[in-house]
Amino acid sequence: MRKPAVALVGRPNVGKSTLFNRMVGTKVAIIEDTPGVTRDRIYGTVNYKDYSFHLIDTGGIDITENKMNDEIKGQAELAIDEADIVIFVVDGKEGLTANDYVIKDILMRSGKEVIVAISKADTKLFKEHEYDFYELGFESYVAFSGAQNFGIYDLLDHITKDFKEIKEDNDDSIKFSIIGRPNVGKSSLVNALLNEDRVIVSDEAGTTRDAVDMPLTYHGQKFTVIDTAGMRKKGKIYENVEKYSLLRSLKAIDRSDVCVIVLNAEEGIIEHDKHIAGYALEAGKAVVIAVNKWDVIEDKDKQMKKFKEQIRNEFQFMTYAPIVFLSALTKKRLHTLMPEIIKVYENANREIKTSVLNDVIMDAYSLNLPPTYKGKRMKIYFSSQVSTKPPTFNIQVNNKGLLHFSYQRYLENKIRESFDFEGTPIVLQFKNKGEE
Secondary structure (H helix, E strand, O other): OOOOEEEEEOOOOOOHHHHHHHHHOOOOOOOOOOOOOOOOOEEEEEEEOOEEEEEEEOOOOOOOOOHHHHHHHHHHHHHHHHOOEEEEEEEOOOOOOHHHHHHHHHHHHHOOEEEEEEEOOOOHHHHHHOOHHHHHOOOEEEEOEOOOOEOHHHHHHHHHOOHHHOOOOOOOOEEEEEEOOOOOOHHHHHHHHHOOOOOOOOOOOOOOOOOEEEEEEEOOEEEEEEEOOOOOOHHHOOOHHHHHHHHHHHHHHHHOOEEEEEEEOOOOOOHHHHHHHHHHHHOOOEEEEEEEOHHHOOOHHHHHHHHHHHHHHHOHHHOOOOEEEOOOOOOOOHHHHHHHHHHHHHHHOOOOOHHHHHHHHHHHHHHOOOOOEOOEOOOEEEEEEEEOOOOEEEEEEOOHHHOOHHHHHHHHHHHHHHOOOOOOOOEEEEEEOOOO
């Protein structure tokens, strides 16, 4: 099941940013008493019970005639278009205004599921306006107070009650996304793989605005190629459509089995390349690093060795990722990419027999005992693989509080030495004996 998207919309200063921070669990959006402070959509991930979803905080929609408000309205409409569910936040203290009715009309036209969230329900004035909000004509209403933190769980229950119905089409293709910052050649790479001009290619950074799915057959196997909009660094996102593209890129990563992280051989590695790789890592996706525009590099053998060393040094959190060098323009070395995608996909789905896994873990334990802490040492009793994509292992111990991160890294290295998990992260979960 893909991760759904939920958008918070409403007029300025009704409490959207406070609600956003309550739901995400961290102070991300800027909160001030001045109406209209939140001008850009802010993205976060909400984890509630067994559910997880993207949350978009939008700038307040105001019918006042000026350019900034027109832009905010446009951003909000884009967010509504992308969302599966819209939370319409209204002010329980002030009641309904002309702006609220403008927003109501936008939401009615969208056809999206709407939950009306009435903020500031801890105030005396809320009682005067409580029933006025039903004039909006929506089905679901939840009163809450961000300041007092009540009603938030009721709202989360409303949001997640139908999540089981939000599913991807059930096809048997292997989905891989092409991700990277603008102008590294992602669309050119998609076109080269498909052998036709399916995606607009331009020298101008950020030409591709949407995530586009395209079918591909390789050696009889079905694939779906997801070309994403280039992910810009947040501080350098200026156009509304580019702010909008980040969420689509994150959703494309969620839907992928494999992420191909594209680097630009001409420009080398910059910090934002690592941030983008971090999105794939956080999502637990198998990855291949593709160095594009390799046709412009002279002394290729020498530079390839140097570039590999640089990648390993800069992407130390992803040393398991295979690296390919290619040119989407000339199609040189293009044949090296698909076999790596298939390999890392298979590795992400690899299952290890419990008996074999236990032999490897216990041998590693015997060879190198964990360090003691206050005279106590962690003991390992039993290990098992509990899931794939990414491969996840439960390790039962006497006291997980005695685990040192360096010993966890040692065990991960031993697992990787024994089994082929190239291209995929692996997760080790340490649990006390008897702990679920």
